[in-house]
Amino acid sequence: MSADPARVPVPRTTGAESPAEVVAAVRRRAGPPAAWWGMVVLIASEATLFGAFIGTYYYLRFETPVWPPLGIPEPKVVVPLILIGCLALTAPPMLLAYRAAAAGRLRAARGYLVLALVVQAGYFAFEVHDFRDQLHTYGITRNAYSSIYYTLLGADHAHVLLGILFTAWLLAKLAGGLTTYRVNAAQAIAWYWVAVILLTFAVIGTLLSARV
Amino acid sequence: MTGRAARRTGPLIFLLAAVLLLAGCGNGQNALAPASHQSRDIADLFWWMMGGAWIGLAIVVALLFWSWKRRNRRGLGSDRAGEKPGERASWYVVVAAGIAMPIVVVATLFVISDIFVIQTTQAPASAATKLTVQVIGHQWWWEIRYPGTRAVTANEIHIPARTPVRVEVRGADVIHSFWVPELNRKIDAIPGRTNSIVLDADEAGRYRGQCAEFCGLQHAHMGFYVFADPPARFRSWLAHEATPAAPPSSALERTGQRLFMGGACSSCHTIRGTNAQGYVGPDLTHVADRTTLAALTLSNRRSDLAGWIGNAQHYKPGNQMPDLNLTASERQALVAYLEGLR
């Protein structure tokens, strides 16, 4: 009707109906979709939030002669690093899930997501357990150190939880088939996880710097 | 009157008014009536900057006026594609007046004020001053201490004239700001931290200051005086201020003292040499010597004193001193006692 396709070889990506059409549309479009850019913007905002938290940590540290203050144990090294290593290992499956979805391989995509989700959920469960244990040793209201420690760590865990919800949502959506919207979502969520993992490294690094 | 002309005369009238009013203004709190080397440097800086600002504004106003003169020369749709009349000249103006001139001006201003003038207004080196005064900001009064002596007073600082005095400032509760513009710039009084500033009055006199950081309900009524005294007078004042309270000398005063010690007063106020030990309100050992009450809110005349002690909330609503239900004779006795605390 509107004489476009011959003149304008540009895909109507959201109108793609079958998986094959989706794959073709996604391959032909130029550059990442708006959804991915939206995720970049969200990540920039959240990274700035963490920047403020981390900046606060160091500001308070340099105002305090003894850090951590007397009575508070230094943060542990081994377990946090192992945990975050496990979390980092979920980045490849998330990215591969996106690649599979973009290539139309729905079953592979779902498989990667299940794998990632299990590890992410396991990580989160461990961290919540650890968090509560620590709160029994010293509470958040002890002093400035404990205030920033638990706030920074808690914010990180909250972002991991959000990522888990994202992964679960994506899995549920892909159970219903493939659309461009879902491929875009897979791309955005994969990069969300990359960002959260990098942020978690920054957070753990900051908290562990108390040992220096 | 044309638009541009109107735009120029308006501010000029204000400038005139400003000059007239500032020239001899003796309110004691005038940043442009400096009474110290520091304030004078700052005031001079201001006059130069203001001159420059008027010139800068005049340039822009002249351009706006010129555009008005050249208005309506061509009609709608005269934007012949790509043609931008006077573009090259405009670039020159933008680069010269918009980049080069400001760079020169701000760089000069920066060097003069932030490399040179700042050296006089920053916190003094310890060796540079002969006397230290501690000022602690409370909601809503100033505690003044003279380390090395027992002198404690409130809302009035005495310093020797023509002597650099180090003032150490901190906040007891919230952030206040110590500001006596005729002597120096302001410095915040922050809990947990001590800041310092130098006061060096050129000549004897009374200078007015005020809290300059919003600190709650009665921030507006947290003024103070700085009295620069001739050095001999200062020494005798300090010596007197360090002495304990004069004992009551009449029956009425003794009644007043009894009421003070037995009632709520002694739990908030200190009177050195008696049992009254409280830190919520100012030290009253020599309260009768002060020129004002309640941080410059009231004078220290009998009627004001009487009004204040019965009904403090009326004059300074929200301040820490509650209304006391005093009978007339109780009030009379207390006033007599307090007036005896010279």
Next chain:
Amino acid sequence: MAVVVPPRPAGAEYVERLERQWASRPGVLGWLTTTDHKRIGLLYFWTTLAFFGAGGVEALIMRTQLSTPNEHIVSPGTYDELFSMHGITMIFFFIIPMTTGAFGNYLIPLMIGARDMAFPRMNALSYWIFLASGLFIYTSLFMGMAPNAGWFDYVPLASRQFDPGRNIDFYCLGIIFNSIASTLTAGQFIVTIFKSRAPGMSLNRMPLFCFAFLAASLGLLFALPVLSANTIFLFLDRNIGTHFFDPARGGSPLLWQHLFWIFGHPEVYILIVPAFGIATSIIPAFTQRRLTAFPLVAIAELLVVFIGFGVWAHHMFATGMPTISMVFFAAATAMVVIPSTIQVFAWCMSMVTGSARFRTPLLFIAGFIFMFVTGGLTGIMFLAIPFDQQVTDTYFIIAHFHYIIFGAAVFPIFGGMYFWFPKVTGRMYFERPGQISFWIIFVGTNLLFFPMHIVGLLGMTRRVYTYPGGLGWTAFNFAETVGGFITLVGILLLFGNLVVSYFRAPRADQDPWHGPTLEWTTTSPPPEYNFAVVPTVTSPYPNWDDADRERDRAKLARGVLVLDEGHEQPAVTPVDGRFAEIVEMPNESPWPVVLAISLALVFTMLLIEKYVIAGLMGILCLITLLAWSWKEPQE
């Protein structure tokens, strides 16, 4: 007698299909569920005007109280709430949402040749969250527990110990709530500007208005999270008992100030940069000349926000910072002057070398330049640290920032209202009352704010609910109050004029000013789909490129690039603007309103300390998001 049937305009059948595809749902439900950027822009417009009125009333009550010494019109506690709410309202609920939410929303898609924003439902969400956050904070005023520690709430004054009521909790939660809306809007603009431009509009062909809004959006994106972190800390200190700001336990009151001003200084640039964008739209239209030094101005708009992130501690020069730190920040402050002076002279030279038509919009821009330069010159004075330390926290500062905010943000807003009034309403406005309203406002604001420079130097500190006589402040205060009421008269005349014009003025055609940008190529008001064909763009002044507009007419006649197979618009590559894909836009949706309400419940529960219920409301939000995301745009 034969009936003469007028010939159908070329391309009429395509337009009819577009009208059907894009028809908006009628009635109140249509407005509640709208995702149309123009409708959302209008919703923002009226709501922000209501808040402007509230903020103005707050100001006039304060000015009346201060007109003479020792007045008792309001109690000290009420006065503290008034000045706090005045600042909060004007900044968070008037200027930012008026410039970004109203002007930005309405005009950006039009100026870039798009049919809507990149994420229309999220756009609606921004509005409803903004409205909810405004109602949330204003509830505090009606309950007598409005924020009362200023718009910047320094601790320890704002801590639980010294401000025990709910006032500051309203502040913390209200600010965080509001910042969600602004963050979503900022992200929206950034993605839209990069991805939704008309194909062919590379970045150097984008109107300066969009550069300004891009700069402001980037500023919001990076500044707001710092404020959120700060208010989270304050909320935790007040409600959980943490010690971020408590010096007795390792915290620091100055931490609050640093974090606040790291947000707060970029915020003031965010306030004025969109207004610069409005000025750079009005000047070309009313001088019939492309703006001088376009690349310098575009870069300056971005630079001023960028450098503005590095100057924050100049708000803290009286706190006793080490000299070296202060000198660093003074140097940065010196640098931030330059992008502003570049723009001032570019605007002035455009007006000089063009053929200026001093209609009401350009009068407001001329007034803006005057006020902005006055405020900017006092701003330059503050880089002299000793002088800053003398006048900070006095009425001199109040004069400075009101010249900047009223002059450099509100004047362009007023000018922009007149400028785009024909486009939005389809009616002209009455010119003479417009000009008179400008002059009254100009005289009023100068009388109101100029004497503040003087009283500040005479020692009058800010945030005082009264002052004593005998200090030489009375006459100036009285004059300022008179100026305030004169300004009120001018503003009432301005709005009265617009209201009467809406009903009585002659109809406007699509291009009454021969304006430069794409909104002038479509009808007044624009149709839901903005443009019948995707416009051809080869310069930042598309309405002046007659050949391109001819090409568009030809495209419409042949049905090329009409994109009427659905609710469609093109997406492009971010820099070059090459055609990337055609995307389907969502229709009306109820979920943004529902999510805003759920979020309001979360914040209300947090306010009254029902944390478990707040958590449940949070789960309600997640469920709403699930419902929202379940319907994909093409369905």
